[in-house]
Amino acid sequence: MEKLKIGTKELDSRLFIGTGKYSSDSLIPEILKKSGAQVITVALRRVDFQAITDNVMHHIPQDVHLLPNTSGARNAEEAVRIARLARAMGCGDWIKIEVISDNKYLLPDGYETIKATEILAQEGFQVFPYISPDLMVARKLVQAGAQAVMPLGAPIGTNRGLKTKELIRILIEEIPLPIIVDAGIGKPSDACEAMEMGAAACLLNTAIASSPNPVIMAQAFGEAVRAGRKAYLAGLGGVSDSALASSPLTGFLHE
Amino acid sequence: MKIVVNGQVVEVTEGETLCGYLLKKGLPLERIVVELNQEIVRSEKWAQVFLKEDDHLEILRFVGGG
Numbered sequence: 001m002e003k004l005k006i007g008t009k010e011l012d013s014r015l016f017i018g019t020g021k022y023s024s025d026s027l028i029p030e031i032l033k034k035s036g037a038q039v040i041t042v043a044l045r046r047v048d049f050q051a052i053t054d055n056v057m058h059h060i061p062q063d064v065h066l067l068p069n070t071s072g073a074r075n076a077e078e079a080v081r082i083a084r085l086a087r088a089m090g091c092g093d094w095i096k097i098e099v100i101s102d103n104k105y106l107l108p109d110g111y112e113t114i115k116a117t118e119i120l121a122q123e124g125f126q127v128f129p130y131i132s133p134d135l136m137v138a139r140k141l142v143q144a145g146a147q148a149v150m151p152l153g154a155p156i157g158t159n160r161g162l163k164t165k166e167l168i169r170i171l172i173e174e175i176p177l178p179i180i181v182d183a184g185i186g187k188p189s190d191a192c193e194a195m196e197m198g199a200a201a202c203l204l205n206t207a208i209a210s211s212p213n214p215v216i217m218a219q220a221f222g223e224a225v226r227a228g229r230k231a232y233l234a235g236l237g238g239v240s241d242s243a244l245a246s247s248p249l250t251g252f253l254h255e
Numbered sequence: 256m257k258i259v260v261n262g263q264v265v266e267v268t269e270g271e272t273l274c275g276y277l278l279k280k281g282l283p284l285e286r287i288v289v290e291l292n293q294e295i296v297r298s299e300k301w302a303q304v305f306l307k308e309d310d311h312l313e314i315l316r317f318v319g320g321g
Contacts, residue, residue, distance in 0.1 A: 018321035043320025046261040055286050056319045071320055088288045088295045205321035
């Protein structure tokens with residue numbers, strides 16, 4: 001399968017996964033292995049002095065590409081601050097910009113995301129901005145130097161699927177950057193559908209973490225993303241209003 | 256003397272270095288980032304930075320997230 005060229009990397013897998021909400025972080029290596037994912041997100045938080053050695057990094061193999069997010073940022077300034085701190089950890093210069101001040105739907109602030117992208121792209125970050133699927137915001141992110149655009153399918157953690165499908169389709173058509181559907185994907189078929197539409201990749205967390213069997217679910221998502229990408233490359237057949245017979249219409253036994 | 260660490264007021268010895276403080280707290284030095292008074296301090300400098308009264312320290316690390 002053709003590789004995904006994105007940021008500074010060439011990836012075999014078009015499934016990006018998160019590290020949040022697992023019943024145990026020790027599941028992460030198996031989830032990575034079974035899903036084939038090569039990119040993983042993490043968040044940045046204050047050290048917990050009651051649990052000093054707790055660190056998700058213990059469970060992430062060295063060869064997996066880290067995509068830290070700026071979760072917690074409520075505006076561009078906070079996102080930039082978090083991004084610089086994340087980069088100072090020395091695990092690369094990829095950053096997912098997540099600027100959210102809506103606590104009910106966790107919908108991102110497109111304007112602040114654009115501002116943060118402009119600043120961080122100038123500082124040499126590989127910027128992956130998370131947005132609602134707004135074409136105007138996406139266009140500004142292209143100009144601002146983003147590596148990709150990451151539109152949500154539905155609000156974070158809802159497992160509601162591709163509710164914004166039509167707007168995602170427009171972004172895929174109009175934006176000359178990889179479109180990575182991020183948030184809301186709930187089932188492997190959602191991820192498969194996003195890939196069939198031409199998305200470059202899918203990023204998901206809750207759909208795996210909330211499954212009773214996250215490891216098998218991770219495997220299912222890996223397969224779904226590959227299937228959807230293959231279907232997209234093969235080209236979907238036409239859709240018809242009425243039936244077009246699959247078996248011949250001549251030579252019937254009863255003629 | 257008093258400084259603020261991760262939003263909490265704490266007492267530290269006069270003349271303490273940043274590195275000394277981090278080691279005293281048992282922190283895994285290779286898995287944290289440090290911001291002192293809103294500026295990132297790279298690990299190479301930790302032993303050379305002396306903490307002062309009212310310094311604001313943020314000590315962070317990666318956690319699970321989406």
